[in-house]
Amino acid sequence: MVVITGVNKHFGDLHVLKDIDLTIGKGEVVVVLGPSGSGKSTLCRTINRLEPFETGSITIDGKELPNEGKPLAQLRADVGMVFQSFNLFAHKTILDNITLGPMKVRKLSKADADKQAKDLLERVGVTAQANKYPAQLSGGQQQRVAIARALAMKPKVMLFDEPTSALDPEMVNEVLEVMTELAQSGMTMVVITHEMGFARRAANRVVFMADGQIVEVATPDEFFTAPKSHRAQDFLGKILPH
Amino acid sequence: MGDLFSQYNVLGAFGITIVLTVLSAIGALVIGTFVAIMRVSPVAFLNKLGALYVNLVRNTPLTLIIVFCNIGFIVNLGMSVSNDFARNNLVWSVIGLATYHAAFVCEALRSGVNTVPTGQAEAARAIGLTFGQSLREVLLPQAFRGAITPLGNTLIALTKNTTVATAIGVAEIAGLMKTMQEDRADLMIPIFLIVAFGFVLLTLPVGLLTTKLSTKLAVKR
Numbered sequence: 001m002v003v004i005t006g007v008n009k010h011f012g013d014l015h016v017l018k019d020i021d022l023t024i025g026k027g028e029v030v031v032v033l034g035p036s037g038s039g040k041s042t043l044c045r046t047i048n049r050l051e052p053f054e055t056g057s058i059t060i061d062g063k064e065l066p067n068e069g070k071p072l073a074q075l076r077a078d079v080g081m082v083f084q085s086f087n088l089f090a091h092k093t094i095l096d097n098i099t100l101g102p103m104k105v106r107k108l109s110k111a112d113a114d115k116q117a118k119d120l121l122e123r124v125g126v127t128a129q130a131n132k133y134p135a136q137l138s139g140g141q142q143q144r145v146a147i148a149r150a151l152a153m154k155p156k157v158m159l160f161d162e163p164t165s166a167l168d169p170e171m172v173n174e175v176l177e178v179m180t181e182l183a184q185s186g187m188t189m190v191v192i193t194h195e196m197g198f199a200r201r202a203a204n205r206v207v208f209m210a211d212g213q214i215v216e217v218a219t220p221d222e223f224f225t226a227p228k229s230h231r232a233q234d235f236l237g238k239i240l241p242h
Numbered sequence: 243m244g245d246l247f248s249q250y251n252v253l254g255a256f257g258i259t260i261v262l263t264v265l266s267a268i269g270a271l272v273i274g275t276f277v278a279i280m281r282v283s284p285v286a287f288l289n290k291l292g293a294l295y296v297n298l299v300r301n302t303p304l305t306l307i308i309v310f311c312n313i314g315f316i317v318n319l320g321m322s323v324s325n326d327f328a329r330n331n332l333v334w335s336v337i338g339l340a341t342y343h344a345a346f347v348c349e350a351l352r353s354g355v356n357t358v359p360t361g362q363a364e365a366a367r368a369i370g371l372t373f374g375q376s377l378r379e380v381l382l383p384q385a386f387r388g389a390i391t392p393l394g395n396t397l398i399a400l401t402k403n404t405t406v407a408t409a410i411g412v413a414e415i416a417g418l419m420k421t422m423q424e425d426r427a428d429l430m431i432p433i434f435l436i437v438a439f440g441f442v443l444l445t446l447p448v449g450l451l452t453t454k455l456s457t458k459l460a461v462k463r
């Protein structure tokens with residue numbers, strides 16, 4: 001579904017992505033782990049070309065994303081993205097946040113888009129807030145709306161960049177539950193998260209990154225119980241409860 | 243003093259001031275929005291062009307721009323828009339005023355765009371909106387709301403700056419004031435006060451309205 005081959009990227013002198021190769025199958029859920037600054041977000045953002053890269057290729061469903069302009073916008077719609085800071089459109093109601101993409105990009109009628117949005121809001125459990133503005137919702141609710149907004153485009157793959165790290169602890173689970181349900185429904189997902197519970201429950205594979213490289217790829221069980229690389233052992237030693 | 247109003251067309255001159263203000267404001271808003279879009283666009287060339295416009299126009303005295311519109315375009319290049327002399331000057335004044343204040347509108351809008359977190363622009367791109375759609379649907383609506391106060395200030399400045407059109411003989415209120423004061427030196431101070439009061443009457447509501455609107459339409463974050 002997503003095939004990343006030989007991707008390199010620099011920020012000035014900094015080599016953030018070094019020869020990244022990764023293939024993600026249809027319906028697969030991949031959790032990306034690694035220390036801060038290792039390039040996880042950058043990798044995620046290159047997949048839908050929010051960041052350009054210098055060499056290598058990334059294809060989605062066999063199609064390479066074009067570099068600029070309208071064709072890129074069209075293909076980007078096939079890749080849903082959920083950000084750490086939700087990024088809901090502050091001047092639009094929850095319902096309008098979700099219907100904007102379907103109406104403008106997929107050319108759905110207002111009635112169809114509204115109906116779809118209401119179904120999605122029900123799925124993520126925020127039906128009652130449809131006519132409120134983002135600032136009136138809790139962080140957990142906003143993130144669930146952000147997931148619904150991405151799903152409204154009927155994406156082929158969903159990217160999550162630390163979707164729960166900006167949330168108060170008591171709201172983390174409500175978002176993870178929605179994501180777990182999504183994983184079980186067969187969605188192809190790339191998830192950057194340090195939530196071990198989610199990784200064990202939902203992930204098919206764990207990808208461990210350090211210094212712009214993929215250091216280790218394993219099943220969650222293998223990775224958390226017996227990491228092979230020193231970097232991964234070191235990293236897990238720091239984040240796992242003792 | 244009452245004979246001032248019967249002897250001179252004070253209201254008519256204020257009328258011209260209002261016409262100048264309204265037409266120039268519309269022009270400045272259109273040009274300024276356009277230049278602001280250039281300045282936030284991802285195309286480096288348009289960026290530079292927009293910045294050049296703002297820096298060039300904003301740092302040139304308005305009188306120079308207005309006089310240039312008159313001498314440069316009408317006298318030298320013969321670019322008359324109308325056979326009517328007065329009308330010609332009025333139109334070129336509007337063009338000069340709009341051009342000048344567009345630079346300030348652009349900067350006001352750019353400050354408004356900067357109130358929108360970059361994440362929202364990214365989210366807009368991520369759901370597949372084109373640059374134009376992101377601008378229309380996400381950036382500009384919030385930018386205008388965030389820019390209401392500086393836009394109001396620009397409109398107030400524009401209202402007062404219409405007096406510069408006198409320089410090329412537009413019959414607005416500052417020109418009439420000069421004539422009246424030459425004729426009636428005994429009423430120097432009252433004439434000043436009448437004109438000053440007229441401007442306060444024009445600009446005060448703008449200030450009040452923008453303060454009210456900016457709180458009412460503020461985007462909650």
Ligand SMILES: Nc1ncnc2c1ncn2[C@@H]1O[C@H](COP(=O)(O)OP(=O)(O)O)[C@@H](O)[C@H]1O
Nearest residue numbers: 011014016034035036037038039040041042043
């Ligand atoms: N826009 C940018 N400009 C310059 N450097 C950046 C930019 N974004 C990220 N970086 C740098 O690239 C490296 C990788 O960042 P990132 O992909 O965000 O890592 P992670 O998500 O794993 O914490 C970091 O050193 C970061 O400082």
Ligand SMILES: [Mg+2]
Nearest residue numbers: 040041042162
């Ligand atoms: Mg990151």
